[in-house]
Amino acid sequence: MYVTLIRMSTVRGARERARIEVTAAIKDEARRRLADEGAAKLSLRAVARELGMVSSALYRYFPSRDELLTALIIDAYDSLGAAAEAAGAAALAAGSPPRARWTAVCEAFRAWALAHPHEYALIYGSPVPGYSAPQDTVVPASRVANVLIGIVRSAHEGRGLALPPLPATLRAEAGRMTAEFAEGLPPEVTAALVAAWAQLAGLVSFELFGQFNNVVEERDAFFAHAADQLAHAVGLPALGRP
Amino acid sequence: MYVTLIRMSTVRGARERARIEVTAAIKDEARRRLADEGAAKLSLRAVARELGMVSSALYRYFPSRDELLTALIIDAYDSLGAAAEAAGAAALAAGSPPRARWTAVCEAFRAWALAHPHEYALIYGSPVPGYSAPQDTVVPASRVANVLIGIVRSAHEGRGLALPPLPATLRAEAGRMTAEFAEGLPPEVTAALVAAWAQLAGLVSFELFGQFNNVVEERDAFFAHAADQLAHAVGLPALGRP
DNA sequence: CTCTTTCGAGAGCACTGCTCTTGCTTTGGT
DNA sequence: ACCAAAGCAAGAGCAGTGCTCTCGAAAGAG
Numbered sequence: 001m002y003v004t005l006i007r008m009s010t011v012r013g014a015r016e017r018a019r020i021e022v023t024a025a026i027k028d029e030a031r032r033r034l035a036d037e038g039a040a041k042l043s044l045r046a047v048a049r050e051l052g053m054v055s056s057a058l059y060r061y062f063p064s065r066d067e068l069l070t071a072l073i074i075d076a077y078d079s080l081g082a083a084a085e086a087a088g089a090a091a092l093a094a095g096s097p098p099r100a101r102w103t104a105v106c107e108a109f110r111a112w113a114l115a116h117p118h119e120y121a122l123i124y125g126s127p128v129p130g131y132s133a134p135q136d137t138v139v140p141a142s143r144v145a146n147v148l149i150g151i152v153r154s155a156h157e158g159r160g161l162a163l164p165p166l167p168a169t170l171r172a173e174a175g176r177m178t179a180e181f182a183e184g185l186p187p188e189v190t191a192a193l194v195a196a197w198a199q200l201a202g203l204v205s206f207e208l209f210g211q212f213n214n215v216v217e218e219r220d221a222f223f224a225h226a227a228d229q230l231a232h233a234v235g236l237p238a239l240g241r242p
Numbered sequence: 243m244y245v246t247l248i249r250m251s252t253v254r255g256a257r258e259r260a261r262i263e264v265t266a267a268i269k270d271e272a273r274r275r276l277a278d279e280g281a282a283k284l285s286l287r288a289v290a291r292e293l294g295m296v297s298s299a300l301y302r303y304f305p306s307r308d309e310l311l312t313a314l315i316i317d318a319y320d321s322l323g324a325a326a327e328a329a330g331a332a333a334l335a336a337g338s339p340p341r342a343r344w345t346a347v348c349e350a351f352r353a354w355a356l357a358h359p360h361e362y363a364l365i366y367g368s369p370v371p372g373y374s375a376p377q378d379t380v381v382p383a384s385r386v387a388n389v390l391i392g393i394v395r396s397a398h399e400g401r402g403l404a405l406p407p408l409p410a411t412l413r414a415e416a417g418r419m420t421a422e423f424a425e426g427l428p429p430e431v432t433a434a435l436v437a438a439w440a441q442l443a444g445l446v447s448f449e450l451f452g453q454f455n456n457v458v459e460e461r462d463a464f465f466a467h468a469a470d471q472l473a474h475a476v477g478l479p480a481l482g483r484p
Numbered sequence: 485c486t487c488t489t490t491c492g493a494g495a496g497c498a499c500t501g502c503t504c505t506t507g508c509t510t511t512g513g514t
Numbered sequence: 515a516c517c518a519a520a521g522c523a524a525g526a527g528c529a530g531t532g533c534t535c536t537c538g539a540a541a542g543a544g
Contacts (some may be wrong), residue, residue: 038368126363173464188368195464198441206443210369211440215436218414221415222412222437227410232476
């Protein structure tokens with residue numbers, strides 16, 4: 001059994017090695033074309049042409065165009081999640097207080113989105129196919145959220161966060177959400193956290209999708225302030241008062 | 243000149259009448275197919291087929307598929323804007339205080355989105371074509387924002403809204419935004435309002451695009467609370483204290 | 485009644501996702 | 515070392531797409 005696991009993760013032969021390489025090459029080329037012209041115009045034939053193979057050969061690696069897009073979505077979630085985790089870890093290593101760590105992660109989120117607009121659109125824009133959310137995407141999708149949860153949790157463990165009580169209609173739901181993925185947090189904080197997560201994406205989406213054109217000019221300063229207000233909304237204490 | 247204006251708005255002859263009717267029929271059928279299968283799968287040929295005409299004839303009415311989509315986008319903005327305006331006017335007529343009017347408009351926004359998911363995705367999701375935002379869309383696009391601005395402005399004129407001061411980096415920008423489309427509001431409120439507008443869309447988008455699947459179950463209660471918190475963030479006083 | 489504009493129909497081009505069949509190469513068991 | 519099995523690339527082909535062009539008929543203007 002142990003040996004089997006080892007052999008599963010190692011490269012068995014030239015054939016499997018080639019398959020891995022070709023799969024990666026397809027995804028790379030697809031990502032390049034995605035960055036150039038967006039998901040709508042991503043065509044399997046063009047990817048195959050660019051790779052010097054015929055389009056039908058590509059179906060040995062991805063059973064359909066949607067499956068290729070799903071693979072790109074998972075990679076995008078992982079890339080964005082890694083960026084958020086790195087920003088959180090760096091801020092933690094620098095000894096920043098929770099609120100500064102929160103805004104650092106928000107800034108990293110936005111920076112990644114600005115650097116990979118089409119990949120961001122792929123994951124946080126409108127779902128391109130018949131909006132199928134395969135189970136493979138839920139784990140990578142939760143990485144960003146988990147970073148934010150971790151920051152708020154450490155702040156709560158440190159000095160205790162308090163927010164106004166929830167309306168009666170939301171108390172059970174907030175308790176359930178807390179038990180499910182934010183154990184230890186006050187239910188009010190969990191509810192605020194989930195909302196802040198969506199609101200963060202709303203801010204970035206509006207900037208990226210042109211909704212802020214002719215409205216917001218100083219994007220950096222505007223986002224920094226909005227992210228700080230988001231931190232306030234989840235109960236993180238303001239900086240300056242230790 | 244007066245006669246000319248009259249004749250511009252009236253129907254000149256059978257030919258123009260037919261053109262208007264056919265144009266409307268094309269948009270209706272396109273909207274129907276959009277609601278069924280989404281913008282990605284909307285095909286001119288299918289629309290023409292359903293209307294009993296040949297695809298090339300459709301190009302007499304819309305020069306390209308993207309132009310048809312743009313027309314649908316404008317209509318969607320107008321429909322959503324009308325829904326928001328109606329909700330705001332109804333709450334005003336009922337004598338509701340600003341904070342209740344704010345949440346009423348937010349609820350109307352969400353209700354419209356849930357009722358027209360693909361049209362919502364068209365305007366607030368990722369831009370489908372080469373992300374062209376024609377100038378024709380900016381006026382209808384601002385209707386929702388104007389309703390929210392109006393509510394906050396009336397609240398400010400009533401008793402004066404106050405929010406913590408802005409960071410220095412944002413003061414000039416907030417002043418510019420205020421002068422441009424929110425005359426009379428404190429700059430801090432204008433900045434919070436623009437952020438809240440994007441955050442509102444973020445909340446709705448997350449629900450609609452499946453990001454809340456397996457996370458938020460009680461969507462109605464969750465959104466109601468989040469919208470209320472948004473009202474708090476722009477400085478609207480809480481209910482219960484007149 | 486003419487002449488011009490407008491419109492629908494059809495053919496056609498270049499492209500797409502996807503399937504199926506045909507051979508070639510690598511692999512794993514005997 | 516051999517040989518069947520599996521994996522693979524290539525090509526042809528199907529149904530569909532956006533869009534262009536030409537042609538004949540209908541409607542409006544003079």
